[in-house]
Amino acid sequence: MQELSYYEILEVTQSADKATIKKAYRKMAKMYHPDKNQGDAEAEQKFKLCNEAYQCLSDEQQKSVYDRYGKEGLQGMGGSSRRSSSGFDDLGSMFEEMFNGFGGGGGRSRRQNPQDMEKYNLDLDVEMYLTFNEAIFGCEKKVEFTYKKACKPCKGTGAKNAKLSTCKQCKGQGQVFIKQGFMTFSQTCPVCNGVGSAPSDSCKNCHGNGYEETRESVTIKVPQGIDEGNRLRVSGKGNIGKRESRGDLYVTFGVKPDKHFQREGNDVYIAIPVFFTQAVSGETLTIPSLRGELELKLDIGTKDKQHFTFRGEGIEDVHGHGKGNLIAQVNIIYPKKLNDEQKELLTKLQDSFGIESKPHEGVLDSAIEKMKSWFK
Numbered sequence: 001m002q003e004l005s006y007y008e009i010l011e012v013t014q015s016a017d018k019a020t021i022k023k024a025y026r027k028m029a030k031m032y033h034p035d036k037n038q039g040d041a042e043a044e045q046k047f048k049l050c051n052e053a054y055q056c057l058s059d060e061q062q063k064s065v066y067d068r069y070g071k072e073g074l075q076g077m078g079g080s081s082r083r084s085s086s087g088f089d090d091l092g093s094m095f096e097e098m099f100n101g102f103g104g105g106g107g108r109s110r111r112q113n114p115q116d117m118e119k120y121n122l123d124l125d126v127e128m129y130l131t132f133n134e135a136i137f138g139c140e141k142k143v144e145f146t147y148k149k150a151c152k153p154c155k156g157t158g159a160k161n162a163k164l165s166t167c168k169q170c171k172g173q174g175q176v177f178i179k180q181g182f183m184t185f186s187q188t189c190p191v192c193n194g195v196g197s198a199p200s201d202s203c204k205n206c207h208g209n210g211y212e213e214t215r216e217s218v219t220i221k222v223p224q225g226i227d228e229g230n231r232l233r234v235s236g237k238g239n240i241g242k243r244e245s246r247g248d249l250y251v252t253f254g255v256k257p258d259k260h261f262q263r264e265g266n267d268v269y270i271a272i273p274v275f276f277t278q279a280v281s282g283e284t285l286t287i288p289s290l291r292g293e294l295e296l297k298l299d300i301g302t303k304d305k306q307h308f309t310f311r312g313e314g315i316e317d318v319h320g321h322g323k324g325n326l327i328a329q330v331n332i333i334y335p336k337k338l339n340d341e342q343k344e345l346l347t348k349l350q351d352s353f354g355i356e357s358k359p360h361e362g363v364l365d366s367a368i369e370k371m372k373s374w375f376k
Helices: 006-010 018-032 041-057 060-069 071-075 085-099 132-137 276-281 340-352 359-373
Strands: 124-130 139-150 164-166 175-180 183-188 197-199 211-222 231-234 249-255 261-264 267-275 284-288 293-297 307-310 326-333
Touching (some): 006 018, 006 041, 018 041, 041 060, 124 132, 132 139, 132 249, 211 249, 267 284, 276 326
Parallel strands (some): 124 249, 267 326
Antiparallel strands (some): 164 197, 175 183, 261 267, 284 293, 307 326
16 A cells, blocks of 8 residues: 655645644644544554654654655654654644643643543434435424433442542553654553543442433424434433533434435435337426426437426425425336337338438448448
């Protein structure tokens, strides 16, 4: 696999200035930071590459060498060992700003009191599937979900009598450090989840989880025009934290496909089977739409896969920006076999058009004569 350049990793051009490089690095590092992608090996690797790229491109001397000789030139400088301490301070300050001190600020950042840190996100995500017509026209749906609530006996810590001791894995730092080459990376401690402390004995009420689960339901109003992947926020129906604060419930929608209609944004497509004689004569057909029936006037000699657009007969935009269109696609059907009477009728019809019914003759005669000359 081709190795990406430092510029490609940060998605900047070689002419980018320091501010642009720094902005690009902040964006990429935030996207792939281990704290936000726990257990994702690919994201972790991309995060390391982002750091490596920024360490080089933010240093004028290293950048100059890299632009002329590539990574091979940097090896002659001892990799990035000549990186100034101020550069590492810059990295640290950025991580403190982006992640509140986790994932790069090291010992300079101030962690929360373990008693105040939540063991789970307060916001809650659930999925809901809608039928095609429910998504198009909106509906009311009952959402059933399970939310977490901090265990009262252990105050949400998971520890018996809420007593915590220093985590043995990270020795209270909340982070573990991994060294790879000249770079050192930090990630949230997998044992204490960044708290820095762990239960000496587990709470019997919640079995050390720090929370209890409760089943609940809520009826929501689904707006018309909702689409696959859209989310709806239900305020104050998420998980409940240690201080009784409650997050929000986010419902992500999936939409089941319809047998006849196919959605593309706010437009709807429908395939209309048309017999070849109907296409030739330009008949008028009655077709279904989302809200009733429509009249489709075929052109004389309508072509296969030809589209006919009905403006404003599509889907109402979920944000209220008007309606899409209905597009009818003609699929011409030809007979698979003919009886003698049908053949005779078609022959008479073809003869009635005269020379117009044999367009191939005028076009191909010259080609046939040319071909014959090849063998003289």
